[in-house]
Amino acid sequence: MSSLHPGDALHRLLHAYKRAMREAYRAEQIALPISHVRALKGICHGRGTTVQAIAERMHRDKSQITRVVKELRAAGLVQSQTDPHDGRARLLTPTPEGRALMQRVTVVERRAGERMMHGLSPQAVAQFLALTEAMAANLDRPEIAP
Amino acid sequence: MSSLHPGDALHRLLHAYKRAMREAYRAEQIALPISHVRALKGICHGRGTTVQAIAERMHRDKSQITRVVKELRAAGLVQSQTDPHDGRARLLTPTPEGRALMQRVTVVERRAGERMMHGLSPQAVAQFLALTEAMAANLDRPEIAP
DNA sequence: ATTAATGGTTGATACTGTCAACTTTCTTTC
């Protein structure tokens, strides 16, 4: 039963992970879709982030981020103000509510992470992360012209 | 820049993988969405598979499989016939076209896989697969009551 | 000053996943 191609294995894992996350959020009354949580996380990370920055950081389309941010603002979790140095950019910052929610999310995620890593050695986990990174980088690299 | 949680790393990798796949398919004139390809793969694997079996194997909702299969049939890649032993079940088999396409898909996937694994030792890859499997199993396992 | 590039937004559309209801066909139980 281990005849899984890397792609299948990946699908399976991410699918299971997302499902676990969704359930955990629901159990904790966190009523946000996963992508919203991830965006919020990005906004909480650095001060004065922009839509563009988040889109790049998570390798996502900026239009998608725009929409997610719009909903985060509507939910009172994020606020935006025009960058004084650049009239086009909007600087995003979490509201206190946003930070508080982020706090809870962090706890939930840590728990889920621990559950996922259950029975695995720290080295194994570290290697997994390293491999994941390396593979993603391989794929993102523009294809070598044949 | 390596402050990625496992969840983020996973998202990034699967996203990159899907993108690479989609591009590869397009380059090879394979005009099927990824989920369709995966379902077709499942159908080509064992003889006389059913919607149910595929849904279970790939941990997906049977309604989704039903729809995918419907389109695969419409595309002439799969055919179905009623199971002589069970009037409810429909046995799915690939058409010659389906098999031929699968052949090409396999090549494309292998290439993509190699690109993804570029620079990684076979042991590392094997370990990655093992870890992926273990983690998915951890998550699928019903949560241990705390 | 004109052109080009950038940050953000919107619209359109496709793909993916989830849930619930329903039909048809077994299977179980009496």
Add this chain to the structure above:
DNA sequence: GAAAGAAAGTTGACAGTATCAACCATTAAT
């Protein structure tokens, strides 16, 4: 054997996610 229940498949409705192209407003480049 008939009624109740379970299983296989289908359909509808919907939420979430991703992609692409077009579009303002503002800034940078020439």
